[in-house]
Amino acid sequence: MNFNYNLEIDNILNKIYKKKIFDYALKNNISNIDTTNIQNYKNEFKSFDMYLGSEMEEFIKESLPKDVEGYFFKCNVSKHKNNYFPRLYDANGNKLTTTTDSKYAVLLWEGHINDMIVEDVYKSFTKEKFNNYVDNNLENIYEEINNFVLESKNDNKLTIPFTNKSDLVDIVKDMILKDELSMDIIQDVIDLQQIREDMLMLHTPIDMYNEYDKLEDELSYCLDNYFKYNNDELYDFLINNKGFKFVENIGLVK
Structure with missing residues (x-):
């Protein structure tokens, strides 16, 4: 299977862009987007001051694959970066009974890979990419935005x-x-x-x-x-x- 690191970074950024849109909609009580006003809301979402603060680091790490899938994902990142990675599973996803790396070494490796991914996400972010996401995706998620805001108001x-x-x-x-x-x-x-x-x-x-x-x-x-x-x-x-x-x-x- 081919691993496209830049595509993976873009996928993470898209999750961030979607979260930022939902957060903005909730803060501004936007729950009435439809096909008649969608261009106005595209312009509004693109007009707010979008940036990646340090609070997004944990969100990025939480958005990464977990467990066995997460291990192979980090291995692919290591290969892409020409870095060492521990051997914990065989090619079929079966956990190896003996490994040469301590639990502490594995934790250090995981943390290092997470930090590299976070750094690359921050480097890849641009306001232009966010604006493109809004233009290309609001038609597909506006109903989800409306429901999210309405449910949040009722539940919270x-x-x-x-x-x-x-x-x-x-x-x-x-x-x-x-x-x-x-x-x-x-x-x-x-x-x-x-x-x-x-x-x-x-x-x-x-x-x-x-x-x-x-x-x-x-x-x-x-x-x-x-x-x-x-x-x-x-x-x-x-x-x-x-x-x-x-x-x-x-x-x-x-």
Whole structure:
């Protein structure tokens, strides 16, 4: 069987592009795409600021084949890169009873191959490729997008519980640290522009480590130093911009 590494990288990128479209649609409550408005939505999807942040690394690794199929896939990548690979299975997929590589060595090999694939995916990404994906695929996935957004809205009712509005900022910060609020809310309540400006003042190489990376790595610090709202402002923002409603004796519900 012929192994086309560039095609495999493109397949991974297509999964990323599809995920990005779905995430954007969910964030912007887009669930009414049809054949009459599809060009407008193509233009909208192509207009948003599409980039690959560090959060995509785990998604890329999770998208790779697993188990025996994953082993042979990594072997093919190793061959393509002219790298060593451990002998764990025979040509028929039967596990070998004896191997010359330790479990630790195999884990190092797997991690190394994963890192190479991630690096090549990032290198291969372009906004032009993403735009081409939108143009060529939206007709085939728009119903799936609509259903995904509608089901997510029905299944993921979100509550920010409080009895006193003066506690709202602290409650939201605590929910963020517990991973109970979505990334779009997190990025909206933290001043990413100010983080970026401060990083530039410290001569941080933004092309290698940007404000989104800092947010992911130093979430608690960013919450303490770059939170944009006081209690009243946060309440108004969540009501007016994020679709929450106040329910007596419960708090904010979406």
